[in-house]
Amino acid sequence: MAAAAETVEVDGPDGVRAVRLSSPDRLVWPQVGITKRELADYVVAVGPALLRHIGDRPVTLQRFRGGIDGEMFYSKNPPKGVPSWVRAVPVTYPSGRSHDQLVIDEPAGAVWAVQMSTVTFHPWPVRTTDLDQPDELRIDLDPQPGRTFADVVRAAQLLRTLLDELGLTGWVKTSGNRGLHVFSRITPDREFLDVRHAVIGIGRELVRRDPDLLTMEWWKEQRGERIFVDFNQSNRDRTIASAYSPRPLPHAPVSTPLRWDELDDVDPTALTVRTVPARLAEVGDAWAGIDEAVGSLDAAADLWRADVEERGLGELNFPPDYPKMPGEPPRVQPSRKNEANWTDDA
The missing domain is CATH 3.30.70.3300 (Alpha-Beta Plaits)
Known part of the structure; x- marks a missing residue:
């Protein structure tokens, strides 16, 4: 029998918010036994560092029905039931159409995303003050x-x-x-x-x-x-998975910021939902100075x-999925190129 819903209290810039977490014992990574509640605890533990890298940016949520072995989909539009304190901004896509996309500005918003079965956060490389010019x-x-x-x-x-x-x-x-x-x-x-x-x-x-x-x-x-x-x-x-985003692989890895002097000795498979909070508490965010x-x-x-x-x-x-762009080479796999139907201008 599934555990009853729990309430996760999350501190933030506007005080403590209570976020409902249904089915907290549901397995997100069944191979290593990591539950939805453990993922929520991870997000809270790394919250300030995570928000340094996804905050004030439109973000796409990579969500899974029934854990990482279930159906995967990307959530761009604000889903039904989004809290009033989670904002959205209008972004324009390559097709020219525009619609609102979520912005996660506080740890409680990230916990709410976990409630919505999010595993990975994919922020855009822009700030909400200028959605067309990457920073x-x-x-x-x-x-x-x-x-x-x-x-x-x-x-x-x-x-x-x-x-x-x-x-x-x-x-x-x-x-x-x-x-x-x-x-x-x-x-x-x-x-x-x-x-x-x-x-x-x-x-x-x-x-x-x-x-x-x-x-x-x-x-x-x-x-x-x-x-x-x-x-x-x-x-x-x-988009690319953000710093401190978990990834949907069996051992629950995390996309983890490093110092350059760590690269030669690091074992990326050891950086997981269960190990990264302790690393962050011990050595801090390796990207803490990025905004300067x-x-x-x-x-x-x-x-x-x-x-x-x-x-x-x-x-x-x-x-x-992009429209054909000016000056773009032909979109044909080289091994399938038919010289008989090919001209100098493709």
Whole structure:
């Protein structure tokens, strides 16, 4: 028999809020026995750090019916029953349509999201004061089969060096899976496409520095055993799991901020819902200074410009749900390209 609903009292900027938690003993990660109540306790324990990275941003909730082995769906519109103290802002999508999206501004809001079966928080790289100009550059280093975590660490360190050269401060975290995420705060003076182009410029320069390790190939069949620099995470309506977000893998991993000097020795599989609160209490948030380290995107934008003007390189593929974009290469898998039906302009 399921346990009765419980009330979780959560402190916040407007005092203590009581958040109802139904079925607190329901297993979210059945493989390790982590319940809905334990996930709510985790969110409370890391609340201030989590809110540093998702607060004041539109956020997509990755929700699961019946735990991580159940049906998964992304929740963008405010769901039925959203508390009056959880706000929403109108965001515009690549299709041009616009609707409200949730903003989680206090730990009680994150606990309410857990009540709604949320596992992972996916914030946009914008603040609610300017929803069209990102204040955060995000690069996902995605290892292809055959590469180890040590290889990803080497790629992240190369990226950090390049960001330093470009006047940007890199902040690294585990992805919660096999990769690493590197973020950098930027002045919000460019729109999404400009940020995407700057990321492409950064990625191409990384590949030039170590082409055996890194790749910008969009099609998986062309990546080989290299680490993919995922430039499409910079598009409008593309998000990365936030710092301190749990991930829906059997061992309940957490996407965890790290200091750069920890990278060589860290075991990402040891950073979980059960271990991260103690780490945070002991060493603090490794990204605590991120809001004070804001840099200009000018030098990164110059990399893109040089690639276009001096090397003849241009746009790369967009995600398949995007409308066809100006200058975009053909959306056809290279192995399925039929030369008989192909022209010089695709």
